[in-house]
Amino acid sequence: MSALRKWLLSGLLTLVPLVITLWVLDWVVSTLDQTLRILPEHWQPQQLFGVHVPGLGVLFALLIVLTIGALASNFIGNKLVNWWHALLHRIPVVRSIYSGVKQVSDTLFSEKGNAFRKALLVQWPREGMWTVAFLTGAPGGDVARHLNGQDYVSVFVPTAPNPTGGYFVMVHKRDCVELTMSVDEALTYVISMGVIVPGGPKSLQPADAPASQA
Template sequence: MAALRKWLFTGLLVIVPGVITAWVLNWIVGTLDQTLAILPEAWHPDKLLGFHIPGFGVLLTLLILLSVGALASNFAGRKLVAWGDGLVSRIPVVRSIYSSVKQVSDTLFSESGNAFRTAVLVQWPREGVWTVAFITGSPSGEVAAYLRDEYVSVYVPTTPNPTGGYFVILRKSDCIELDMSIDAALKYIVSMGVVAPPEPAALAHSR
């Protein structure tokens, strides 16, 4: 029984990552293939070739993104984007949603953006319980006016899905800055602590 149990868990360790990876890739490709709906039906690859080949939607999405990016990178494109932003900003309700989403996307996807600046260790959700979080900036405006000490904006992600989490404002002195990359910290969070980040070089040398 011990040998069977060992073989079972070994099989799971080998198969589960591959199955989950294949499922995620299949979901991504299937979702992006839906972009083919914007093409005239006569232009669909299924109609032209007579059979379905998954992945054409991925190529179409990349082509659209590259085309829009190339257009928006020149002078005329920037003027067109600015005109569109100004038009949307005049529409009630829509402007509040659009401006919020645009600020987040500009932070996440722009070359100068750094949504997660530093990985830190904080006590959450109560004193004595520690978790890994990310500094996203510093309070400003009216919020900063009410804070008498040096505070930072912190995002505390949930496990194993880091896209959900909590935004909190903590004293900078209560955050322990970690010597690990953002990618390593995210991997640590997603794996629920199973995949430990590599030790800092200074700590490794001290041993």
């Protein structure tokens, strides 16, 4: 019985990650294949090739994103994007949703942004208990004024094993430990619930501290 149990566990450990990975890839490909529906009917792959070709939607979606990015990068395209943003900001309800989503996406995907650029170790949910968090920036506006100008940082504390949910908290910089592991490694650490342990810690230095103090 012990041998059968060992073989069963070994089989599950081998197959479960593979099956989940294939399922996620199939979902992504199937979802992106829906973008082909915007093409005229006589341009549909089923009409051109006589069969459904999985994955063409991925290439088509990538082509759309690259084309929009190229157009938005030039002068005329940038003017059109600004006009589009201004139009959406005049529509009630849509304005609040769009502006919030755009601020988050600009923060996450901007090359100059600091969001999710560092993995931290913070005490959560109480002192003496530690968890992995991600640096998202620094408090500003009215929040910073209520913190009396103290050296706080904004962090996102993900839940495990699903890191898409979590908590946004502000903690004092001296109470954070910057991890040498990358954000990808930290996410793997969270998703694996501590089974996969990469990297090591180092002290988090204030932004204005000289490099020699690190």
